[in-house]
Amino acid sequence: MKKVQSPYACHIFVCTNCHDDGEKSCSHGNSKKIREILKEEVRLRGWKGRVRVSETGCMGLCTAGPNVLIHPQNIWFSNVGEYDIEDILNHAKTIIGLSAR
Ligand code: FES
Incomplete structure (x- = not known):
């Protein structure tokens, strides 16, 4: 195993x-x-290579779903709807230190 x-x-x-x-x-x-x-949205904003969106299996808080986790910052969003996507992306933007789109 190689750890990177x-x-x-x-x-x-x-x-x-x-x-x-x-x-x-x-x-x-x-x-x-x-x-x-x-x-x-990550693709359109040119964040590919810096922000990775992945689907995952159950994270254990099913009744609060849909659940989204920003890792490794450990920011958890529950009851996510399409109307929350911009807020999630704003968190990602802050993380990668981008200026406004
Ligand atoms: S189904 Fe369990 S956390 Fe999504």
Whole structure:
């Protein structure tokens, strides 16, 4: 195993898990669409290579979903909707120290 530092200023993890048993899951809150929009916005803003948007499995707070985590800053967003995407991106912008778009 080789241990290296992440090349990204931050990762934005979006839970897209769907529980098969009918329990509330992040995917019930349209988290796949949220992930798609975040990915596209990161691309449009030229942040590719500095901010990475990834889907993840269950992060354990399913009833509060959709859940989004900015790592390693440990900033957690719950009950995320499409209307929250700009706020999440603003956090990422602060993290990578970009000037206004
Ligand atoms: S399903 Fe997203 S945190 Fe569990």
